Amino acid sequence: MFFKDIVGYRETKKKLLHIINNDRISHAQLFLGKEGSGNLAMALAYAQYVNCQQKGAEDSCGTCPSCIKFQKLVHPDLHLVFPVATNEKVKKDPVSANFLDRWRAAFLNNPYFTLADWQEIAETGNKQLLINTKESSDILKALSLKTYEAEYKIMLIWFPEKMNASSSNKLLKILEEPPKKTLFLLVASFAEQLLPTIISRVQLVKLNPINEEELTDYIIEKYQLPKDKAENIARLSDGNVNQLIRIIEKGDDTEFFQNTFVQLMRSAFVGNVPGLIDWTDEMAKIGREKQKQFLIYGLHLFRESLIMNYGDVALSKKNSKEAEFLKKFAPYIHGTNCMDTIELFNDAVYHIERNANPKILFLDVALKLTKLLRVKMEV
Numbered sequence: 001m002f003f004k005d006i007v008g009y010r011e012t013k014k015k016l017l018h019i020i021n022n023d024r025i026s027h028a029q030l031f032l033g034k035e036g037s038g039n040l041a042m043a044l045a046y047a048q049y050v051n052c053q054q055k056g057a058e059d060s061c062g063t064c065p066s067c068i069k070f071q072k073l074v075h076p077d078l079h080l081v082f083p084v085a086t087n088e089k090v091k092k093d094p095v096s097a098n099f100l101d102r103w104r105a106a107f108l109n110n111p112y113f114t115l116a117d118w119q120e121i122a123e124t125g126n127k128q129l130l131i132n133t134k135e136s137s138d139i140l141k142a143l144s145l146k147t148y149e150a151e152y153k154i155m156l157i158w159f160p161e162k163m164n165a166s167s168s169n170k171l172l173k174i175l176e177e178p179p180k181k182t183l184f185l186l187v188a189s190f191a192e193q194l195l196p197t198i199i200s201r202v203q204l205v206k207l208n209p210i211n212e213e214e215l216t217d218y219i220i221e222k223y224q225l226p227k228d229k230a231e232n233i234a235r236l237s238d239g240n241v242n243q244l245i246r247i248i249e250k251g252d253d254t255e256f257f258q259n260t261f262v263q264l265m266r267s268a269f270v271g272n273v274p275g276l277i278d279w280t281d282e283m284a285k286i287g288r289e290k291q292k293q294f295l296i297y298g299l300h301l302f303r304e305s306l307i308m309n310y311g312d313v314a315l316s317k318k319n320s321k322e323a324e325f326l327k328k329f330a331p332y333i334h335g336t337n338c339m340d341t342i343e344l345f346n347d348a349v350y351h352i353e354r355n356a357n358p359k360i361l362f363l364d365v366a367l368k369l370t371k372l373l374r375v376k377m378e379v
């Protein structure tokens with residue numbers, strides 16, 4: 001993996017290069033970023049650069065024996081650990097080694113793949129993916145091996161959040177007395193699910209969502225789309241490149257979101273509870289990614305309403321159909337209820353990402369909205 005192939009994060013890349021080139025390499029780093037942010041790609045670009053035998057100023061060479069193996073993820077000093085479960089072929093005590101070929105292929109096909117993608121690729125059905133105790137014995141075994149050819153042995157753990165308590169404690173012990181010339185690269189999305197003692201032992205590389213401008217530029221350059229369309233997709237992607245690729249492949253759902261939003265607001269205005277229940281049932285069917293995109297789309301319309309009411313029209317990014325709808329809708333989003341409304345949708349995004357039950361969640365959103373829309377503006 002090259003740094004140059006990762007979307008955005010100019011500053012983070014600079015910081016990582018500085019750390020390596022000034023011999024300030026930490027024995028454990030946590031690449032923390034939402035799914036689709038590129039945290040995994042960043043960790044692998046870092047590992048490749050650290051071990052590159054002809055480092056350039058901004059990237060690894062790509063041609064030395066180490067780079068060639070790192071690019072295929074087959075370097076003998078690169079150890080990969082990730083959550084797994086049993087499937088048709090692996091019936092007992094699943095560990096990463098059983099799934100290594102599939103995982104490599106998944107990353108090489110799309111460095112931004114998510115845990116949900118992985119579940120499909122690994123064919124583990126609905127079973128919870130975990131890093132179990134047997135895996136931690138494998139980690140210890142790998143650490144006891146001598147380094148074959150690299151300067152640094154790399155132990156990369158994707159989703160350390162999925163370690164059970166006993167594996168987490170074993171990892172913590174290792175981090176307390178790290179073996180020499182071994183780098184731990186933890187690639188995580190949910191810091192609150194990690195032991196605080198683990199977090200305190202690692203250097204944090206935080207990947208904030210890629211900003212919309214960087215994403216828009218990327219879309220225009222890579223897919224040659226017009227600016228307004230690229231902006232639309234960048235917004236719906238919410239800093240998630242995986243989502244971005246999916247939207248481009250499957251088409252932009254803006255129109256569907258628009259209609260769904262109008263339907264919700266109509267029922268919410270008049271307190272039509274059966275209508276809201278129907279709406280909730282429809283929402284529950286569309287899948288998590290799309291549910292999240294819908295909420296992000298809703299946040300965009302709230303923002304546009306506020307701009308219409310109070311703001312600088314130059315900041316507006318609405319299309320003509322939205323403008324038509326907002327003429328009537330915008331007055332209902334005002335200084336007195338806007339914070340609660342925005343928080344309602346933001347919280348819903350948070351819970352969708354954490355596997356909340358969509359039926360309960362969306363009904364709750366719908367019912368709260370009926371109240372919020374009736375709040376009169378305080379003068």
Ligand SMILES: [Zn+2]
Binds near residue numbers: 061064
């Ligand atoms: Zn190289």
